[in-house]
Amino acid sequence: xxxxxxxxxxxxxxxxxxxxxxxxxxxxxxxxxxxxxxxxxxxxxxxxxxxxxxxxxxxxxxxxxxxxxxxxxxxxxxxxxxxxxxxxxxxxxxxxxxxxxxxxxxxxxxxxxxxxxxxxxxxxxxxxxxxxxxxxxxxxxxxxxxxxxxxxxxxxxxxxxxxxxxxxxxxxxxxxxxxxxxxxxxxxxxxxxxxxxxxxxxxxxxxxxxxxxxxxxxxxxxxxxxxxxxxxxxxxxxxxxxxxxxxxxxxxxxxxxxxxxxxxxxxxxxxxxxxxxxxxxxxxxxxxxxxxxxxxxxxx
Amino acid sequence: xxxxxxxxxxxxxxxxxxxxxxxxxxxxxxxxxxxxxxxxxxxxxxxxxxxxxxxxxxxxxxxxxxxxxxxxxxxxxxxxxxxxxxxxxxxxxxxxxxxxxxxxxxxxxxxxxxxxxxxxxxxxxxxxxxxxxxxxxxxxxxxxxxxxxxxxxxxxxxxxxxxxxxxxxxxxxxxxxxxxxxxxxxxxxxxxxxxxxxxxxxxxxxxxxxxxxxxxxxxxxxxxxxxxxxxxxxxxxxxxxxxxxxxxxxxxxxxxxxxxxxxxxxxxxxxxxx
Amino acid sequence: xxxxxxxxxxxxxxxxxxxxxxxxxxxxxxxxxxxxxxxxxxxxxxxxxxxxxxxxxxxxxxxxxxxxxxxxxxxxxxxxxxxxxxxxxxxxxxxxxxxxxxxxxxxxxxxxxxxxxxxxxxxxxxxxxxxxxxxxxxxxxxxxxxxxxxxxxxxxxxxxxxxxxxxxxxxxxxxxxxxxxxxxxxxxxxxxxxxxxxxxxxxxxxxxxxxxxxxxxxxxxxxxxxxxxxxxxxxxxxxxxxxxxxxxxxxxxxxxxxxxxxxxxxxxxxxxxxxxxxxxxxxxxxxxxxxxxxxxxxxxxxxxxxxxxxxxxxxxxxxxxxxxxxxxxxxxxxxxxxxxxxxxxxxxxxxxxxxxxxxxxxxxxxxxxxxxxxxxxxxx
Numbered sequence: 001x002x003x004x005x006x007x008x009x010x011x012x013x014x015x016x017x018x019x020x021x022x023x024x025x026x027x028x029x030x031x032x033x034x035x036x037x038x039x040x041x042x043x044x045x046x047x048x049x050x051x052x053x054x055x056x057x058x059x060x061x062x063x064x065x066x067x068x069x070x071x072x073x074x075x076x077x078x079x080x081x082x083x084x085x086x087x088x089x090x091x092x093x094x095x096x097x098x099x100x101x102x103x104x105x106x107x108x109x110x111x112x113x114x115x116x117x118x119x120x121x122x123x124x125x126x127x128x129x130x131x132x133x134x135x136x137x138x139x140x141x142x143x144x145x146x147x148x149x150x151x152x153x154x155x156x157x158x159x160x161x162x163x164x165x166x167x168x169x170x171x172x173x174x175x176x177x178x179x180x181x182x183x184x185x186x187x188x189x190x191x192x193x194x195x196x197x198x199x200x201x202x203x204x205x206x207x208x209x210x211x212x213x214x215x216x217x218x219x220x221x222x223x224x225x226x227x228x229x230x231x232x233x234x235x236x237x238x239x240x241x242x243x244x245x246x247x248x249x250x251x252x253x254x255x256x257x258x259x260x261x262x263x264x265x266x267x268x269x270x271x272x273x274x275x276x277x278x279x280x281x282x283x284x285x286x287x288x289x290x291x292x293x294x295x296x297x298x299x300x
Numbered sequence: 301x302x303x304x305x306x307x308x309x310x311x312x313x314x315x316x317x318x319x320x321x322x323x324x325x326x327x328x329x330x331x332x333x334x335x336x337x338x339x340x341x342x343x344x345x346x347x348x349x350x351x352x353x354x355x356x357x358x359x360x361x362x363x364x365x366x367x368x369x370x371x372x373x374x375x376x377x378x379x380x381x382x383x384x385x386x387x388x389x390x391x392x393x394x395x396x397x398x399x400x401x402x403x404x405x406x407x408x409x410x411x412x413x414x415x416x417x418x419x420x421x422x423x424x425x426x427x428x429x430x431x432x433x434x435x436x437x438x439x440x441x442x443x444x445x446x447x448x449x450x451x452x453x454x455x456x457x458x459x460x461x462x463x464x465x466x467x468x469x470x471x472x473x474x475x476x477x478x479x480x481x482x483x484x485x486x487x488x489x490x491x492x493x494x495x496x497x498x499x500x501x502x503x504x505x506x507x508x509x510x511x512x513x514x515x516x517x518x519x520x521x522x523x524x525x526x527x528x529x530x531x532x533x534x535x536x537x538x539x540x541x542x543x544x545x546x547x548x549x550x551x552x553x554x555x556x557x558x559x560x561x562x563x564x565x566x567x568x569x570x571x572x573x574x
Numbered sequence: 575x576x577x578x579x580x581x582x583x584x585x586x587x588x589x590x591x592x593x594x595x596x597x598x599x600x601x602x603x604x605x606x607x608x609x610x611x612x613x614x615x616x617x618x619x620x621x622x623x624x625x626x627x628x629x630x631x632x633x634x635x636x637x638x639x640x641x642x643x644x645x646x647x648x649x650x651x652x653x654x655x656x657x658x659x660x661x662x663x664x665x666x667x668x669x670x671x672x673x674x675x676x677x678x679x680x681x682x683x684x685x686x687x688x689x690x691x692x693x694x695x696x697x698x699x700x701x702x703x704x705x706x707x708x709x710x711x712x713x714x715x716x717x718x719x720x721x722x723x724x725x726x727x728x729x730x731x732x733x734x735x736x737x738x739x740x741x742x743x744x745x746x747x748x749x750x751x752x753x754x755x756x757x758x759x760x761x762x763x764x765x766x767x768x769x770x771x772x773x774x775x776x777x778x779x780x781x782x783x784x785x786x787x788x789x790x791x792x793x794x795x796x797x798x799x800x801x802x803x804x805x806x807x808x809x810x811x812x813x814x815x816x817x818x819x820x821x822x823x824x825x826x827x828x829x830x831x832x833x834x835x836x837x838x839x840x841x842x843x844x845x846x847x848x849x850x851x852x853x854x855x856x857x858x859x860x861x862x863x864x865x866x867x868x869x870x871x872x873x874x875x876x877x878x879x880x881x882x883x884x885x886x887x888x889x890x891x892x893x894x895x896x897x898x899x900x901x902x903x904x905x906x907x908x909x910x911x912x913x914x915x916x917x918x919x920x921x922x923x924x925x926x927x928x929x930x931x932x933x934x935x936x937x938x939x940x941x942x943x944x945x946x947x948x949x950x951x952x953x954x
Contacts, residue, residue, distance in 0.1 A: 006473065011394060014384035014444070018403040021441040025418030028425055042424050102317030105310035117314070119549065124321050126545045128502045130519050130526070131538040135324040137530050138331065145327060178321065229409065236411020238505055243526060253413045260417060261508075270421070273414045280411070288405040291449075464645055465678035467665040469692030469743065476666075483682055 026277075033271035034063045037264075044267050067271035077255065077272065081279065084252040087166065087241075088234035091173035095181040095230050096223065098174060103185035103222075104215075107192070118186065125179040133172050133243050140168050140244070164246035172240040173230075180229040188222025189215070221290065228287040232280055252276055325542060332535035349536040359537060362521040365432065366501060369517060373439035374496035378489055380440070381447025381496070385488075388448060389455035407445040415442055416509030423510065430512030438510035439500040446499065447492035454488035498545060586810075587620040588796060596621040596779055597642075597747060601651035604637055611637040613803040614651070619796075624773050624780045626790035629800035630826065635783045638800075639749050642781065643672045656746050666695070671745040675752040677736035679724040685711075685735050686720040692743045710738040713772065730761050737769075741776065750782040754789060766792050787827050791815065799823050815874075819953050824872040831873040831919050832952070837863045845951065846890070847871060853915025854893035860951040870952045875922035877948035880909055880934060881941050892943045895919065897936055909934065911942055 035044040045064075071077045106117045124132060139145045140163045147159040162168050192215065200210035216223075238253035245251070252272065260269040332350075336343030353359060384404055391397070407415060419438045423430055462484070466476040482489075504519040511517065518537075525534055587593040595618035604612040612634040619625045627635040640646045642653060644665035653660045660668060671692070679688050686707050693703045711717050714734035724732055733753065740748055753769070754762045770793050773780050784790050790797045791811040798808045799822075807819040818824035821832060835849035835856060840863060847856040847869060856871055863869055885892050899910035902925075909921045919942055934940060 007391060010383050011387045011391060011400075014380050014387060014448070015396070015400060017380050017441070017444070018384075018400070021419065021422065021437065022403050022407065023399075025422040028421040029414075029418045032421055098317065098320070101309075101313035105313040105317070108307075108310055109314070120318060121321070123546065123549055124325065126498050126549055127325065127542045128519065128538065130502070130504050130522055131328070131541060132325065134522070134526050134530070134534065134538065135328040137526075139324060139327060141530075175320065175324070178317075182317075232409040233411055236413055238411075238413050239523075253411060256413050256417070266421070269417060273417050276411065277414060280409075284406060284409055287409055288402060291405055292401060459676055459678060461674045461676050461678035462680060464643075464665065465672070465674055465680070465739075466691065467645075468643055468668075468670070468672045469739070470666045470695035471691075472666055473664075475695070480680060484680075 029270045029273050032267055033067055033274045034065070035267045035270075036064050036066065037267050042266065043264050064267075067268050068275075070268065071271055071275060076250070077252075080250045080252045080255040081275070083250050084235050084237075085279070087169055087173070087249075087251060088231050088237075091170050091177070091234055092181075092227050092231045094170060095174045095178055096227060099178055099181035099185055099226065100223075102178075103182045103189055106182070106186050107189035114190070118183070121179050121182050121186075129176060130239060132176060133240055136168070136172055136175065136244060137163065140171070163244065164249075166245065166249055168244035169241050169249050169251070172244045173234050173237065176240065177230040177234060181226040184225035184229065185219060185222040188219040188225075192218055221294070225287070225290055225294075228283055228290070232283050232287065235280060236276055328535055329539045329542065332532060332539040334532055334535075337532060349532040350540075352533055353536050353540075356533070358516075359518070359521055359533075362516050362518040363537075365515055366518040369432065369436050369439060369507075370497045370500035373436045373443065373500045374493050376436070376440040377444040377447050377496040378493045381444035381492055382451050382485075382489060384444060384448035385451025385455060388452040389458075404445050404448050407442045408449065410442075412503070412505035416506040419506065420509040430510060431515040434510045434512065435507050435515055435517065438506050439496075439503060442503075442506060443496035443499045446495050447489075450492045450495065451485060451488050454485045458484065494548070501541070586795070587623075588618070593620060595619060596623075596656055597781070598654040599638075599642075599651070600654070602638070602641060602648045602653065603650040604634075604641060604646060604648050610803050612641070612648075615803075615805055617798060617805065617808070619779065619781065621779055622777050624770065624793055624795045625782070626794040626797035627781065627783045627800060628787060628790040628797050628827075629785065631785055633800040634803035635785075635800050636751060637803075639672075639751055639781065639783045642747070643670055643749055644668050669746040670749060671740040671743055671747075672749040672751065673736050673740040673753050675755055677724075677732050677756075679732060679735055679739070681724055683723075684720065685716065685722050685724070685727070688724070688735055689739045689742050692739065696743070706742055710742050713741070714738045729756055729758075730765065733757060733765065737772070741772075741778070744776075745778065747779050747781065750780060752784055753782060754786075755784075762789070769793060791827075799826060801826075817950055818872060821870060821872070821952050824950070824952060829875050829920060829922075831875065831878070832870050833873070833917065833949075834868070834870045837865050837867045837869055839865055844946065845869075851915060852893060852917040852919070853913050855890040856949060857890045857946050858949040858951060859947055863951070871949040872952055873919075873944060873949050875908060875920045876906075876924075877944060878919065878921040879943050880911070880921045880923055881943065882934060882938065884941055885943050888941075891946065891948075892941055893919075894939065894941050897934060897938045897940055900932070900936065909940075911940060913942075 032044055035046070037043055038045055102121075106114060106121070109117055137144070141147075142159045142161060142163065144163070146162070147156070150156045151159070162171075196214050196218070197207075197210050200214050201207070205213065236253045236256075237251060238257050241249045241251040241254050242257070245254075256269050256272045256276070259265045259272060331342075333345050333347065334341075334343060335346040335348070384400075388401065388404060416438070419434075419441070420430075423434050428434060458481070462480055463476050466480045467473065471479060502519065503517075504523050507517045507520055508523075511520065522534055522537065525531065597617070597619040599615055599617040599619075602612055602615045603610075615634075615638060627638060629635045637646060641648050642660075644660065644663060648661075655669060680691065683691070689707045689710050690703050693706060698706075707720070708717075711720055714737055716731060716734055716738070719727065719731065719735075724735065727735065733756070737753070740750075754765055757765060766789060769780075782790075782793065794811055796808060796810050797814060799806045799814060801822050807814055807823045809817075814823065815827055818827065818830070824830040824832065833849045833852045833856065835847040835852075837845055838848050838855075839846040840861060843859060843861050845856075845858050845860045845863060847858065849856055849871075858871055884894075888894075893913045893915075895911040895913040897909050898912050901908040901910075904925070906922050906924045909923065911919045911921060913919060921942055
């Protein structure tokens, strides 16, 4: 076998596949975002008209900015974006606050436990996302288990309204994405040499100070990776706001879904997708850089 | 610092963390055995919802389609994802590598609504009838990125001198790849396949875009029922799915742990009789 | 130097102008980006030699070895093995086998399968493979270990499996990359002799890469000392140790005091050198340097003698100083002497007597003396 030939084949197969099924679809989304919605199959106008009204060959580019103008002018879409970013941001912070102690405790657990603890974090991730979100309905709704338990203990006298509010969405996101936060944190914390903390203590740092000046800075790559893994998909989340959130929880994924499936406005849905991608391009590139850098570091 | 002992703070963190992760699932499972239709009030043990499930043709059909989609898409994703992982780990310089790595890492975090919409528009542009095959293609595409990353990380820790040794002993590059490289990264391929399989089993959003009439997957079916409200039937099907995944995951861990223990023991024995 | 040659030296093929080399490296060069790994190296290695490539890490010795195996393609030059040009021949078609630093044992195969791997690639008959594997296991004293997996072996056993696997195809040339680097000191010394025994028994040409000078000295018939991708000196261990060509070789191989000075006269193969920095005059064997030329002379510490009393003749090859440090090494001690002119000399003395009270101790006034043949004038 000729090596360079084999190499070309190995690269070409996934390259072509991804080009056809990942890259070109995005170009189509971009193209469609400049089209106009019509009542037809498919429900949009072509971007380039090859023939004029008289049937002669006369290519004409029809670029229509109306979809983007609508996104900028209609309060609904702007609010959707802002609410999505806000919810994703705070959900990421909460996930970090919940995940860090958990990851830290896992990394400090006896070595024989660690594989099992990691398994326990991964396990929920393998079970259906939809089912895990669904599980919260029975807990959070007004006559649900949480309210029943709190009222039985006597902490509250009338049910808390959590279901169909932003609070339910926060809980859903934190719960669903927690493994994505914990695993990179754990990986960063676990490989830390315990003698670093001993050195810090030896040089006079009390434990809390050693934690802030040694442990936390060294786990920064894990914090960044975990936060991006939660934040990016959370911005475009559809299932959680749709099932747990109320009609007021206008997240952009839900808006896109509604434009596409309910209003059949494919060009507008495409325009939303393009804007969402532009909004997320910075964190996505950041994530890629970090992954690539980590791959190089692991190779050493 | 004693790493083998857990402080109280750490035990509390572990308890709260894992309770948060598992209590909702446990509640879901418990109420699948509830006699009453109400999912919040316990009325006695019953398996009647499981029996009802077996008679629900819609759910059984959807389950069958989902299984077929998951098996085929996971297999395709593993083959192409392995080639992609190989490319990422081994070919440091080639034209278009930046674009290539971008296309591998982007699907990992891309909001599903975007991926789903994009794939749907491709299928429409190509004038393909949406159904079983388009869902399978869509799933293979987004899960191959996961396989690629798993294979890549396995290859990064791979001792290249093993391949050189095989070639040095007369094996051609192709034989070396099959006899040494592929055999040694087989655990990553299995892990990748399993991950691709569960991702496909799980997916609602991309399937909703890519699917057409006659190819309703189980998550799509569950979703349409969830919108109508919580029913013990959904709890039952969820419990079955969870049980399948949990058994597989636990078995995989035990096998791994067993081989690790055997290996440790063998190494200790070898050290003793130098 | 003819009179100092041992009987063995007379049969050394590298000294026979009629002998042709078995492995020939001609003008080989290799760079990785801007980094020059190997720069224009020539080597001639004879059949049956145990040849060492010695040098500090990053000197290009491993790259040279990997080019011999075919894992790296040279930018320039060519390699001939037994008369055949190896340029463009892929590793799996070369009559060369390699023992890897990490051993590179296939973890998913048993010891037998590892050893049989090379023969199976050639499609050898099963019975022959079984015979050869058994033969190899006996050679490396691992009978009965054939069914084990690599991770069930100790470090020393793995090393022997790697050796057996590389030898099973009877290669024309065996390449060994730091073969003993992963073993502890005791096992390493034992294995050195075993390796030499096996090499002499099989008559296969060995090329070994090592950074350990003791290992190279013990095992090799000849060695090449490398630095910055170039070969600085080739010779038998004794030649290289006793007559280092350069300051680098003198300091890399063993310890050396290097004294710089200026030639004052040259006559009858004897140079007179004035070394102002050390504060003495040196008479040393050598020629080819005119009066007034700057030069450097290397002295091995064990070739210098220490005495409390002033020698009869202090006009040359003697210098007075003060002991300022003593390193006690058990079998010998190294005395650090500061000469009156301010230079530092290290003098090694065998501790032939049990010593409780030192005859010479800190701050003693001493004389350091040496024979005219003790020093070596360095080329560079």
